[in-house]
Amino acid sequence: MTIAQLRLVYFAWVRERIGIEQETVMPPSDVVTAGDLIRWLAGRGDNYAHALQSPEAIRVAVDQMHADHDQPVTGAREVALFPPMTGG
Amino acid sequence: MTIAQLRLVYFAWVRERIGIEQETVMPPSDVVTAGDLIRWLAGRGDNYAHALQSPEAIRVAVDQMHADHDQPVTGAREVALFPPMTGG
């Protein structure tokens, strides 16, 4: 099995707290869903922990489509994490 | 009691059937309400009868305010008769 690269993009206060706009990661094989990804990221450092401390406040898009936390991210090219939207 | 003059104005097919845009009349003293006025006018000739043959289809404005058929027209300056409106 090849190790899958995943592009992560962050918006709004998720971006500000993590401190970067986007990065490419290689999650371990037990990261299957968006929820798994958020929990794994939260353990990568204080900035991630601060941004992702309330997973229920985090919205997810997988390949630029809204997704629930139980949606798989395996095979995705791009996952975005952001707070609830406030456009319009 | 002075004989009251009343300006009548007609719109849409009421105007077309009566054949005039407006006129001034002196209704008899037993014409009290808008409904009385419509019945009295309907007896003034074939054109009036044709225009006013279905009184329930006629809308009334008394001094440029919408009015029911049982509203008095005594003392009014201007009464308008027209079909249901189709603006907007």
Added chain:
Amino acid sequence: MAAAISIRVAAADFDQGAEIAALSEGRTDVGAVAAFVGLCRDEGGRLAALELQHYPGMAEAEIRRVVLEATTRWPALTAVTVVHRHGRIAPGGRIVLVACASGHRADAFAAAEFLMDFLKTRAPFWKKEHNADGTSGDWVEASHADDAAADRWRS
């Protein structure tokens, strides 16, 4: 503060962009403008034009009464504009503009719909059809759908 009310009945066409912009011009408390433009349809090619007859004086006065009902129902409205044309209007031409400004969108949308529903049933205008085949057309009949649309606000 009372809403700024602008009402115009005229044969001339209007500039919808300028009318809508005027509702929030120089203000920083308007978050929402809901607008409606009514246009002349040719009804599948059947019509050459609509002729709008109106009751001068009462038309403006009745529109004002409807607008005042709206500003009473939605006191957060900051401005309301109604422009209603009369005379001959060709297919594709503008007939009416309603625009409502408010802090937030719900009031602006509701008031604009309310105004259109009551302009249809209360403003003294009558449409006559001019047929594309050159024959004289009929006066448009009032629609039950329009009566029902106005009735839903009475609850």
Added chain:
Amino acid sequence: MAAAISIRVAAADFDQGAEIAALSEGRTDVGAVAAFVGLCRDEGGRLAALELQHYPGMAEAEIRRVVLEATTRWPALTAVTVVHRHGRIAPGGRIVLVACASGHRADAFAAAEFLMDFLKTRAPFWKKEHNADGTSGDWVEASHADDAAADRWRS
């Protein structure tokens, strides 16, 4: 015939009059255009500006998905335009335009409200406040009223 759909996400301001006119340009079957313009408020003088961040690519795609839901729900729609700005917008400045054209007004109004409700909750944009006193502001929190407005369409 499918509705003509125009979607634009840009920093530049838009011409609301031209956008609304374009929906019925050259057509004689459009009787109704309902439009909404969302503007930046200063919240009683508290704000110097709003900064709108967006997710490039997904913003356009998600707006298109919402528009396609609207044209499925109201198949009589003839045209839909959505313009959403990003970047810094001062109080009084335009943020968003939604405009829907149809034969009759009920569909146009309903679709415009539907689009605004779902743009608020689904389009990937985030507003940050810049305070008038020069301090750094907060990210605007999503409103429960907006969630409720979107939920009412699920029945």
